[in-house]
């Protein structure tokens with residue numbers, strides 16, 4: 623079921639974190655517990671991990687600014703006044719007969735509720751893309767919230783030929799508000815299992831940022847100072863905790879909140895009346911791409927940061943290199959330590975890399991992967 627490498631990777635991750643990182647939705651199989659007798663606190667890679675973490679430097683204020691999101695003007699008390707993807711639509715602004723590569727396309731999205739009334743405030747979470755399945759091309763659009771129930775989606779036109787607009791409502795503003803409030807008010811939605819081994823006996827108890835009860839074990843992450851707790855198993859010292867994994871979910875939503883988060887209104891394509899547009903080639907655009915600087919760390923991002931064409935990614939920030947063969951990727955990576963920071967999407971990239979490059983070519987534990995599942 624699990625290869626040694628995967629186990630080791632999982633172990634590195636959990637040991638590296640030493641705390642509880644999780645996100646609220648879509649926890650995946652990584653969280654399944656694999657019993658082990660290792661002690662997370664004796665994990666040899668911890669120093670490696672500490673070094674990499676202390677180099678991170680960002681302010682909380684900056685992080686909060688990034689995730690800032692407008693709220694509905696008043697508490698939602700009626701499902702029918704929330705945004706209904708079926709009633710939203712979009713149309714082309716300033717339609718033209720011809721478009722050229724390198725130009726921008728603007729689409730105006732109108733949000734409506736279940737009664738078909740236009741929304742008067744923003745905060746809906748839309749995702750927009752322009753794509754062409756035939757040539758396997760795609761680029762994301764930037765969505766700007768006007769704050770009055772309309773949204774502007776802007777698309778760069780990066781390839782010649784056909785392109786089709788596609789817009790989805792991921793969550794209504796009301797659903798976003800539910801998620802936001804639950805994040806703040808109910809930290810215990812997800813609970814964890816702590817595995818204790820002491821002498822020949824073992825026990826599984828609940829762990830979390832905070833647990834209730836009189837007899838609890840308190841832990842502190844040596845790096846971040848984050849704390850967490852476990853219910854103390856009977857007749858076992860707190861130091862006999864050896865592992866933890868996700869235990870399960872608690873229902874913290876009422877019927878109205880459930881309706882706002884229902885599948886039928888979540889991640890739905892919205893109907894729009896924009897026909898596929900035809901884009902004419904323009905040499906100036908490829909000229910611009912060929913003049914981009916070479917890629918370096920810390921480069922500022924922009925929207926869009928690139929696009930796919932024939933399944934190949936072209937960066938619009940810098941001259942991205944392509945590594946079609948495992949050997950070319952290996953040549954680039956040889957002799958390097960790779961630090962990958964991210965969530966389970968990044969883990970999938972790691973697993974891809976592991977499959978793509980012949981397995982004997984690189985050592986897993988030279989790679990310090992921290993997975994925030």
Ligand SMILES: *[C@@H]1O[C@H](CO)[C@@H](O)[C@H](O)[C@H]1NC(C)=O
Nearest residue numbers: 676677678679680681682684
């Ligand atoms: C970390 O950020 C602060 C404030 O932005 C800055 O003054 C400091 O030089 C930074 N430290 C490092 C090591 O980059």
Ligand SMILES: *[C@@H]1O[C@H](CO)[C@@H](O)[C@H](O)[C@H]1NC(C)=O
Nearest residue numbers: 740767768769770771772773
């Ligand atoms: C919404 O805001 C945009 C940008 O400020 C404005 O152009 C538009 O007319 C407004 N629409 C409505 C329906 O108020």
Ligand SMILES: *[C@@H]1O[C@H](CO)[C@@H](O)[C@H](O)[C@H]1NC(C)=O
Nearest residue numbers: 820821822823856857858859
């Ligand atoms: C656990 O094992 C140690 C050594 O084997 C022994 O000294 C100790 O009494 C045991 N503790 C308990 C609570 O059984």
